Amino acid sequence: MLQIPLWKRVVIWGLVALGIVLAVPNLFYGRVEQANDARATIETMGATPERTAAAESWPDWLPSGLVNLGLDLRGGAHLLAEVQVEDVYAQRIDGLWPELRNELREARDTVGTIRRTDEGGPVLEVRISRPDGLSRALEIVRGLSQPVASISGAGTQSLEVSGEQTGDTAVLRLTLSEAERAATDDRTIRQSLEIIRRRVDEVGTREPTIQRQGADRILIQVPGIGSAAELKTLIGTTAQLTFHPVLNRTGDSDANAGPGNVIYPSLDEEGAYYVLERTPVVSGETLTDAQPAFDQNGRPAVNFRFNPQGARAFGDYTAENIGSPFAIVLDEEVISAPVIQSHIPGGSGIITGNFTVEESTELAVLLRAGALPAELTFLEERTIGPELGQDSIDAGRIACLVAFAAVMVMMAASYGLFGIFANIALLINVGLIFGLLSLIGATLTLPGIAGIVLTIGMAVDANVLVFERIREELKTAKGPSRAISLGYERALSAIVDANITTFIIAGILFMLGSGPVRGFAVTLGLGILTSVFTAIFVTRLIIVTWFDRRRPKTIEV
């Protein structure tokens, strides 16, 4: 009756040992973390004696997985950004204009003169002077449309085109189709993710989390960074660098720019505005490098270099427009508008402005990482100082130890020897929780610590159920061996039902929550698994082993 086959004993103790070995690195958190960091650095940057020494401070044959500490314990910044995907529609539509203009001009005989009448929104509007040429014009526009390149949008066209006769002229309207917008959104988010990742990596902090959330959101968590505001300036800047021909300089922000032109303010001079051609000569996508530097007067500046394509466009333009000004525009603000002195071949240049050294360094980082395709709006931000996190860890640790001691005393006082068995299982249980957390690389948060404390309290439940049952079975005087066996058998259904329901809740919590709440769900869920395992396998194995050795005539539970 009270027999557990050898293979089962080996498996149970094996699992326990494995779990505890996996948990061990967490006892030496600081040292293991240093060693792991050093190993990662050696891999990317090569070895130095200090790095090798740091890497060897923790033997590499030992497991080195650690429980990640959440932002609320380690300190850091958390941002939830929404990408303004609509921004891109206007750019896409605007990009079609030069080609459309050329094709419509070629068909001048049928469509007459053409004029663009929109203000640069997501709808491109063109007025043609001959209404009877509308059908031909529509045909030309449809020619620009392409099949949508996405699975969900298969079989649809990228553009929606409509035409309308008004008196003796006609208007063409084209905009992105629903499917194309969806495909564009997806690309925009991917690009934004990539660029945010590059920018955060440039700053070089440890294990940032950058992930997509829902349709158009990005979650960014960076441990160790001073404040969310710092992170926001780093990733919140679009950093669209463009070079535009300058038409005029004005003091009036509401001046009529004329079709195809825009008015941008000057970055340095209050109240100064420039009238520029909307379509840029060269844009930041053609940049290959940007470095902080100093100009000939020793003021901070940024050196940049174009790729061949950008270099050609820039060279051609400067050759043709010597003596006229052009504007360097960053995020719709004119940084500077120098006059072209000579043909600039070779594709490199310098941006000067009223920069501080920090600003020029930051601008160089942003330009190097590339521009964000669309603006970001921040919906949620959290900054937790590292000291507060450390206080929470300390408080949590003390609370855990006290809870542990109190529960153990209560168990031993209530169930005697069996209570001590349960206490051993409880210790193993917490070891297993940490082992599993380290194994799956889960994140421990402050509510997660609460989850562990709660588990300590609840983990004994399964053992309590069994012990109470054994007590009852003993009353009917079946002999200790039979009572233990029946106790386990009959308590099992209550244990399973009770824990499955709690496990369902942990699952729902996991799906609902993010960050701290999810951390709680993880520890609660793992705690349920390990506590059931320790109660029905480990405690039982301990009891059976004890029973085999001692063969007591009577037992007291």
Next chain:
Amino acid sequence: MRLKFVPDDVNIDWFKRARLTFGASVVAMILSVIVWAVLGLNFGIDFQGGTTIRTQAEEVVDVAEYRAALEPLGLGDVVISEVFDPSFGPDENVAMVRLGAQGEEASVSPDTIEEVRTALAEVAPSVEFTSVESVGPKVSGELIQTAFLAVAASLAAILIYIWLRFEWQFSVGAVAALFHDVILTIGLFSVLRIQFDLATIAAILTIIGYSINDTVVIFDRLRENLIKYKSRALKDVMNLSVNETLSRTVMTSGTTLIALIALLVLGGDVIRGFVFAITWGIIVGTYSSVFVAKNIVLFLGVKRDWSKPDKTEGNQFAKIDS
């Protein structure tokens, strides 16, 4: 000598004061709903949008001074409260400053935070912001939805699980007890004006998890006894089942409460609200398992012939190990 909270031959009639206990539960629930409707909940920024700043300074916190310093910034609704914790040293004076949502969608701007910092530095030169959390109204609206959905989904999942494993009467009784726990927790949070945020929802879900755990243990015993004593009155079988499991109920609630009280006292002020909710929930959850769930099952009645589906006295799980 063993520590025993429950005598071996316990024989309590749990229905003796059924009207009183059940009535008290119903009244408490009604009161909770009224309080909730009248006072509303003290929503945290998760659900309302806004910003909370945790400040720490060597100077003693004077809430009126802080308020006066922030007045000229015109930030709208500003709530300032001092935070106490036994673990704070004499030069750790902590306060929470809460600002209402500043925009339509987005979280607070870094400029606003800087303004607040400059203003507070005038009354408390050493002030530091140990944490700043800001949630835009757009996200907070969605979070409320998700939270309600999560609680509803949990109740539904349990309703279905208990129905599959027991009978529909048990399932109704269990969910009614859970509903009772949730409403009483919301009521308490409303009366005491404790901040109600995402962590509170997590606490409510945990309470649901714990309370159902307790209820299921009693139901499991009830099912077993119903098979054993086919002809005894349902009420007696229920009393027997509660009495038989009473020792376990007290023991488990006891160990869990001890662990939670340790956390409540020593765990720091950051999670105190969360732990408080769970502690309260364990108490009402234990109460509702004994006094609410089974009363409803008794009221609904239950089939008495359990011989067919369960051939063994256990069930399909009984043989998976050993």
